[in-house]
Amino acid sequence: MSYQISWEKHGVVEKFYDFITPRELISCNEDVCRDSRFDAIKYQLFDLAEVKLAETTDTAKALRLVQRIAAIDNAAAKSNPNVKIAVVTRIESLGSLASFYSLELSDSSWVCEIFETEEAAREWLAVPP
Numbered sequence: 001m002s003y004q005i006s007w008e009k010h011g012v013v014e015k016f017y018d019f020i021t022p023r024e025l026i027s028c029n030e031d032v033c034r035d036s037r038f039d040a041i042k043y044q045l046f047d048l049a050e051v052k053l054a055e056t057t058d059t060a061k062a063l064r065l066v067q068r069i070a071a072i073d074n075a076a077a078k079s080n081p082n083v084k085i086a087v088v089t090r091i092e093s094l095g096s097l098a099s100f101y102s103l104e105l106s107d108s109s110w111v112c113e114i115f116e117t118e119e120a121a122r123e124w125l126a127v128p129p
Helices: 022-034 036-040 059-079 092-104 118-125
Strands: 003-007 011-018 043-051 084-088 111-115
Touching (some): 003 022, 022 059, 036 059, 043 092, 043 118, 059 092, 084 092, 084 118
Parallel strands (some): 011 043, 043 084
Antiparallel strands (some): 003 011
């Protein structure tokens, strides 16, 4: 497993490591949304700072994956409409996918922003490290 879920007082941090598979992204997202604590959270922090990308990334496949995750999150937004999402990455292609994800959420109450550091993300989320 290339990710770790850490529940905090008002949110959840999903930290990913090394090479991650589409199945791991979906699994992590489902684990968070199914947890009984989900309905009370105010933020999700996706930390992709330690992710490494394979050299051959299929863009169409990646976009479909992001659409699938956004569909799950659009449904979850009906259960908890008060979530801010911060994505931490320095990899341009992951930032682009996060921007696409944000567009896919445009019909929900959730907002998503991309940051280069966890500190900047936490400042925007207004939560201490």
